[in-house]
Amino acid sequence: MQLSIDGKSVTAQTGEYILQVAQRNGIEIPALCHHPAVEPSGACRLCMVEITHADWGGWKGLVTACLYPVQEGLIVSTANEKVRKVRAGVLDLLLARCPESELIQNLSRQYGIEKTSFIPRPEPDLCILCGLCVRICEKIGASAISTIGRGIDKIVSVPYETEENYACIGCLACATICPTGEITFTQDEQTRSIWGRNFELVYCEDCGIAIGTPEQLKHYSERSGLDMSYFTKCDRCRNREAAARFARITF
Amino acid sequence: MVKKQLFVTPGRCTACRNCEVACSFVHTVNPMVPAEPRVRAYILSETENTVNLCLQCEEAACQKVCPVEALNRNERTGAIEVDLERCIRCMMCTIACPFGNIQIDVKLNEIIKCDLCDGDPACAKFCPTLALEYAETPNPDPKPREVAPLPPVPWMLFSKPPAKK
C-alpha cells in the first residue's frame, strides 16, 4: 500500500507500523521505548506524529508512530509545529525526571530545551520507565523483573525487591537494551553482579574464558533443548574442535 | 539454475590465512577497529590444515534459540544474517551453535557470523588453492591459481559502504 510521510510517498505492508516504515525510508522519528526486538508499548510518547486522511473530512490527530498501523492513503507529518511542541513538552517532562541522562539532554537540545522548565525530581536516577528491560526479560523467558508500584512511584525491580524471589539468570539483556544506562552490572574474574545479586561463572574447559552464569546456561539449555554438556566450551574452542572434525571426515 | 554454494576442501588448505584477512577487510567499518574474521583457518598437524566457517544450516540452532528473531535467512543468498538492530547480545546463539561459528566481536559488541558477503564471498575470491570456492559444483581438479595480491587497505575499506550506526 501507499502512504505519505512528510510529503514523501512510501510503500508499506499491512500490519506494519508508521515508525517502521518511516525508519526504512530514512525519516527520523525519535523514540525511547521502542526496540525492534520487542513488542511496541507506546510508553514514552516521544514518537508522536500527526495523521490525517483524504477521507476523514479534515480530521487530524496525534498518534504514536510506534503503534499506529499503516493504512492506504494515510498522510503523516512527523515534524510539524504541533508535533514538535508536544514532543518538546514530553522531553521537558523527561528532563525533569532524569536531569542527568545524557540521552535525554541531547534529545532535549534538539527541541531547544537546555534546562527543564519543571521541578526536577528529587534524587533522580537515569530510569525513564521505558519498560524495555521488562519486555526483553519476558522475551528471553526469564520474566525476572517487572515494574512495581504505580504512577510516580513506579520502579523497575525484582519481585518484592528480595533475593529469594530471584528469577534473574544474569544474562545482561536488560543492561544491553537500557537506553539511558540506568541498569548496570559488574563482572570480574569470579563473579558477575546485576540486580543486587552475585552470579558464579562457568568457564571454558580449554581456554578458561568465562562463558556465562550457571543459571543462564541452564535456562538456555531448557529453552533450546540442547544438553547441558554443550556448554563446557567457548565458541572459539568449539570452532577449533569442529574444524578438526570436519577436516578428518572421510567420505 | 543451481544455486552457488561455498565449498570447503580441507586437503587443499595451506592455512595461509588469506581468507581471514579478506573477511576482516570486507567487514570492517571503522579502520581503527578492524573486524574479527568470520572464517578461521587452523593448522591441525604438520600435514593437515583446514578452515571453519558457518555452514548456513538448514535447521539452524542459532536461529532456533534466538529469543528476538534477530537471525533471519537471506532468501537470495541463503545466508543466515544477524539483524544487529534487533539483536540484544544475549549470546544464546553463540552458545547454541555446535560448531562455534557464531561469535561475539567483543571490541564492537556485535554478534558476527558468515553472511556470504551478500552473495560474493571474499574468502573464496582470495583463496589461492581453491580450498574455499564459491561455485555450483566444486572444481574436481584445480590447478593452483593466480590470485591477485590482496589490494591495498584503503581500497578495501571503501568496497562496502559504512553501515549505519
Added chain:
Amino acid sequence: MKNSKLTSPEKLARLKGKLLKQRQKQRPIITVCAGTACVACGCVPLTAAFREALKENGLEDKIEIRTTGCHGFCERGPLVVLQPEGIFYQQVKPADAKSIIEQTIQNGELVEKLLYRDPQTKQVLTHEKDIPFYSKQMRLIFGMNGHMDPTSIHDYIALGGYAALARSFLEMQPEDIIEEVKKSGLRGRGGGGFLTGKKWATCRKAPGEPKYIICNADEGDPGAFMDRSLLEGNPHAVVEGMIIGAYAIGSHDGYVYVRHEYPLAVKNLNIAIEAAREFGLLGENIFSSGFDFDIKVSRGGGAFVCGESTALMASLEGKIGEPRAKYIHTVTSGLWGKPSTLNNVETWANVPMIIEKGADEYAKVGTEGSKGTKVFALTGKVNNTGLVEVPMGMTLREIVFDIGGGIIENRPFKAVQTGGPSGGCLPESALDMPVDFDTLTEIGSMMGSGGLIVMDNLTCMVDLAKYFIHFLQEESCGKCTPCREGLRQLHHMLEKVTRGEGGVEILDDIERLCMVMENASLCALGSSAPNPVMSTLKYFRNEYLAHLEEQRCPAGVCKDLITYSVIEENCTGCVVCKRACPVDAIEGEKKEVHKINSDICTRCGICLAVCKFDAIFVE
C-alpha cells in the same frame, strides 16, 4: 434436587404466571432498603427488630419483610417503604420497628416523626412517589430495585425479568437484536458514550474465535456508586443483558470485572449467576436453543485505571493493569487478543429493557443524540444526596435544585462537577444546559460515569482542581510519560497557585502542560486529566487570578492565604473554640474576648465550625 431448569421460554412464562398467582394473595410488605448505604446506617439490626416485632404481634405469616436493593435516597437511610400503599419512612431506627408495626400496620396511623419533611417547603410527605427527590425522576433502570429482593430470582421473574431474554431467543435472530440496540440509540454509560449497537455489530463481524463479553464493574470515580447499587440491588438485569449481548454477538464466555471493595455486589452477583445457572439461563443449551454462555466473576484489586477498558482486560489476563493503545479497537482485538465487547454495568442493565419494550419505545426518552435515562450520583453541597435516574436532556438546574432540593443552607450555587475526577466544573451559566453526552462534551466537561458533585461558595475552585489532580496522580498507572510526570508537575503548579506563588505567568505554563497531556497521553486517564484544571481555568479564571495577584483565596479555603481571627463584638468568651482548638492557638480567659495566634494556627477551621456566635472570621 428438583430440576428447576427452564428449558424453554414457555416454561419461563408459566413460572412467572405461577409466581404472580402466589403473590396475588397480596400481603402487606415491609420493604427495607439493604443497599450498602443503608447497611452502613444500620438496616440489618432494623430488619431483625422488624422480625422480632412481627413475632411479638403474631403477624409473621400475614406480613412479609423484604430486604431490597438500593432505593437511591441514601442520605436518609435506613429507608423503609410499606407496600402496597408506598408509605415512606426514613432514618428508621430499630427502636422504631415496634411503633411502625403497632401504629401503621395494625391501626393505619402514620408515625409522624419518621416521615419525610421537605427541607424547602417544610411540608410533610407520606408517600414515596410524592417526594420531590423521587417524583422528578424517571426510574426505568432503578425502579425495580425497591420492589425485589436482589437475592431472589423469583422476585425478578415475577416482575417480568428474563422476559426480554425469552423474547430474543423466541422471536429474534442475533442480527435483529443488534439492529434493535442500534435503533434504540443506546450509548455506553461508562463514559465514552460510544454507540452500543455499533460496537456489537463490529464485534460480531470481527474475525477470530472465541469472542468475549465483559461487564465493567470497576467503578472508581470518587462519589459515584450507581454500578454498585445496580449490582447489589438488581444483579439479574445485568446478567440478563449480558446473555442477550452474548447471543447477539456470538460469544460463549462472559466476565464481570468488579471491584474487590464491593463485597455486597460480588455476593449478590454470584448468587444471581448461581441462580441463573440453576434455572438454565446460564450454562449449556440455554432455552434448548443449543446456545451456551456462562459468566465468570473476577475481582479487581483496587486500581482506578483498571476501569479503563484495555487496562481492565490486561488485569483480567493476569497482567499488570496498564492500558495499551487502542488504535486497533478492542472489538477486534481485546481480551487475549480476541474480539471483545466491553460495556459497563448500567449499559448492560439497559439492554433487557430495550428488547422488552422495543427500540422505538425506548428511544422516546432522551434527546436527539442521547437516548434513555442516566443514573447520576448526586453528591456535594446539595440537600438531597443519593442516586438519581433522570431522562437524558434534563437540565442541570432541575437535577440540582428540584431533585437535589437546592444547596445546603440556601447558600449560593457555584459550580457542578460532572463526570468524575476527569470531568469538568460547570458554572451557573451552564445550569440550563440539557444533560446529554454531546452537550457536556461541548461545554468542556463530560458525562463520565455519572458523578455530579455540587459546590457552593465555600469551595475554592483551585483547591478543587488540585484535589482531583492529586487523586489522578495517585491513580495514574505510570506507564506513559505525560500522565505520570505531567500530573506530578501539574500538582506542583496548582500547589503553587494555592500558595499564591508563581505570578500570572504560571497559568500559561499550566495551559501548555495541559495541552501536552491531552495530546500525548496513552489512555483517557491522562488525556482527560487536565479537564478539571482547564474547565476551572475557563469558567473561574478570576479565582486563579485572585490567588496569584492578590494572594487571596475568595472561598477562604487555601490555608496559606487565609487567617482566622476573632470578631471582638461577637465573642462572648465561652471558651468553646479554645477547648476545641487542637494546637492551642486560641488565648483568652472565660468571658473575655479570645484571640487567635496565627503563628500557631493551622487553619483547620474547627473554631469556625464550633463557634455559636459567628465570632470567627476568615480572610
